[in-house]
Amino acid sequence: MRLIAALKSDLKFQFKHGFYTVYTLIAVLYIIILQKIPGGLFKDYTLALIVFSDPAMLGFFFIGGIVMLEKQQGILDYLAVTPLSPQEYITSKVVTLALLSVSASVVIALMTHLSGVNWLLLTISILALSVFFTLYGFMVTLGCRTINQYFFKTVPFLLLTTMPCFAIFIFPHLWIVSLLPNVAGLKLTLGLFLGLPWQESLLYLLILGLWDIVIYKLSLKVHSSS
Amino acid sequence: MLSVKNLEYKYRGAKVNTLKGIDFRIHPGEIFGFLGPSGSGKTTIQRVLIGLLKGYNGSITAFDKERRDFGRDFYEKIGVAFDFPNLYLKLTAKENLQLIAEYYQNPPKDFDALLDQVGLLPDKDKKVEGFSKGMKMRLNFIRSIMHNPALMFFDEPTSGLDPVNAKLIKDMILTMKGEGKTVFLTTHNMTIAEQLCDRVAFLVDGQISLCDTPYALKLKYGxxxxxxxxxxxxxxxxxxxxxxxxxxxxxxxxxxxxxxxxxxxxxxxxxxxxxxxxxxxxxx
Known part of the structure; x- marks a missing residue:
């Protein structure tokens, strides 16, 4: 019951602070741009890269804004003296931002890539990616006191996220990098629109799922000790 | 209700203890005041007692159980009002109460009545970001007691309030005492302490230098x-x-x-x- 209350609270907080309005505008912009691109391989690549780098990763950026706003308003301090547990607090953030990620990805894909998409796989993949990036962003926010501090701190973390992804274009057969969550996620997203054997999709999903569990436990540990 | 024995606490990286062997006991239905200047350790002791700071030495027994052995259920039994307002600024006064109330097993039923108690009923549907500090502090206060806790921790409960609203809050604290509730109050305002507290402890440099009833102290030192x-x-x-x-x-x-x-x-x-x-x- 407390988790449902936390979900309600987070949805309301994110709505009132304009997170959904901002993302609706961004999604509309992507849809307009993608609709201008003629169908074909280039469009599929562009769509996959947009879905991977924005809706799937939005949790990384939004969680920073949310946690910083909660810190500034003193809400984090107050929640710590209510029965809401750290697990419920983190899960609620992850679920609400995953909902936004999945909704935005599905809408963008629906409006620009009508055929050949496995919608169930798209939903599960974006969900798994969103969980990872939200928790990754959550770890970055811990210890930050201001929004500026947070943005400054995100730079090395973002580089760490994007650099290995280039490896798959330069060394496509270097399989070991696929064990990294961001690379597995990118390959999975590319496969959603360009095609990928189901066994490979399943493997990347498993890798992401394992990373999600690891980073969730790590987030809880760091959150409890902070 | 609350018993503290030889309590010590040291912040991470600090060379010396902030709390240095503190002993006291608060009886059910008592208002106990912790008085001291800024930096004396008042806020630290409150944060240790409510579990925001972990890793203390010594013993804190609340509701007949060691503090560190409690889970989140501890927060069903206590109410906390900090000395600064911590509210959802984009939400209304009523929404602030409703959202937090859902985390408790014993949520209040009539939010309008609660807001009326602190004179905020006419402002119930206004966003908190437009409130004065006094209005925020009153909302902070009522939120801390809305789940009917048995033990309350108030840090400077009348800070930022005008005399009329300060009296309103003081009267509510006294009414709660009349209902058998226990209050742990930290303040540097001696007048408030004198008006409300059954006993006071003076805290200086992390140690209690004196603890007694205000009446006995006045007799002894007057x-x-x-x-x-x-x-x-x-x-x-x-x-x-x-x-x-x-x-x-x-x-x-x-x-x-x-x-x-x-x-x-x-x-x-x-x-x-x-x-x-x-x-x-x-x-x-």
Whole structure:
């Protein structure tokens, strides 16, 4: 019951602070741009890269804004003296931002890539990616006191996220990098629109799922000790 | 209700303990005040007691159980109001109460009545970001007690309030005491402490230097004299007399018989005077 209350609270907080309005505008912009691109391989690549780098990763950026706003308003301090547990607090953030990620990805894909998409796989993949990036962003926010501090701190973390992804274009057969969550996620997203054997999709999903569990436990540990 | 034995706490990276062997016990239905200047350790002790700071040495027993053995259920039993407002600024006053209330097993049923208690009913649907500090503090206060806790921790509960609203909050605290609730209050405002607390402890440099009822402290540390302001041949004058054998003091009797008395006051020590006398510190 407390988790449902936390979900309600987070949805309301994110709505009132304009997170959904901002993302609706961004999604509309992507849809307009993608609709201008003629169908074909280039469009599929562009769509996959947009879905991977924005809706799937939005949790990384939004969680920073949310946690910083909660810190500034003193809400984090107050929640710590209510029965809401750290697990419920983190899960609620992850679920609400995953909902936004999945909704935005599905809408963008629906409006620009009508055929050949496995919608169930798209939903599960974006969900798994969103969980990872939200928790990754959550770890970055811990210890930050201001929004500026947070943005400054995100730079090395973002580089760490994007650099290995280039490896798959330069060394496509270097399989070991696929064990990294961001690379597995990118390959999975590319496969959603360009095609990928189901066994490979399943493997990347498993890798992401394992990373999600690891980073969730790590987030809880760091959150409890902070 | 709450028993603290040899409590020590050291912040990570600090060389010395912030709390240095603190002992006290709070009985059910008591208002216990922790008084001290800024930096004395008041906020630290409150944060250790409510579980925001972990890793203490010594013992804290609340509701007959060691503090560190409690889970989140501890927060069903206590209410906390910090000395600064921590509210959802983009939400209304009522939404602020409703969202937090859902985390409790015993949520309040009538939010309007709660808001009315602190004079915020007309503002219930206004966003908190437009509230004054006093309004935020009142909302903060009512939120901390809405789940009917047995033990409450208030940090400077009247900070930022005008005299009328400060009295409203003080009266509510006294009403809760009347209902058998226990209150742990931290403040540097000696007047509030004197008006509300059954017992007070003076905290300086992480140690309790004195703990007793305000009445006993005033008796012990006050001057046993009476000061008389009067007009002597039309000129204002003041004299001070020992209380002992006052009825036999001819000078005092002459003044009250033949002069125009402006005021007579016994020279009780205020808690602030006692604090300064005992600790050698000012309350800032």
């Amino acid at each position: 001057r046993k004299t009476v000061k008389v302001d009067f007009l002597s041949c039309g000129t204002p004058d003041t004299s001070e007399f020992e209380l002992d054998q006052l009825s036999g003091n001819q000078q005092f009797l002459d003044i009250i018989s033949y002069s125009e008395i402006k005021s007579i006051h016994s020279q009780d020590a205020s808690l602030e005077d006692i604090f300064i006398k005992v600790t050698g510190r000012e309350l800032i």
